[in-house]
Amino acid sequence: MNDKKNRWLILLLCINVLLITAIVISHVGIPNAYGQVRPYDYMLIPGRMRSDTEVVWVVDLGTEQMTSCIFNKRTGQIEIGQVVDLIGKVPF
Secondary structure, three states, X not given: OHHHHHHHHHHHHHHHHHHHHHHHHHHHOOOXXXXXXXXXXXXXXXXXXXXXXXXXXXXXXXXXXXXXXXXEOOOOEEEEOXXXXXXXXXXX
């Protein structure tokens, strides 16, 4: 009979810990991540610069600027290129 009471006590204690954790998380909040403020502000274009280098060009349609993001396999880091102004440079 004593083992049964201990099991119920442990079960109720665990439920209380879960409920307290849920209350704390709901009040603290998890930060939100926003990719774009307005849809279609950026255009991502994947490609290759050389046979072994992959690149993603990021075009900001609002300011008409472009930059490149290259993943460096040796260092494991993303390298961001210079920002290029596209106004008057793309022959359409």
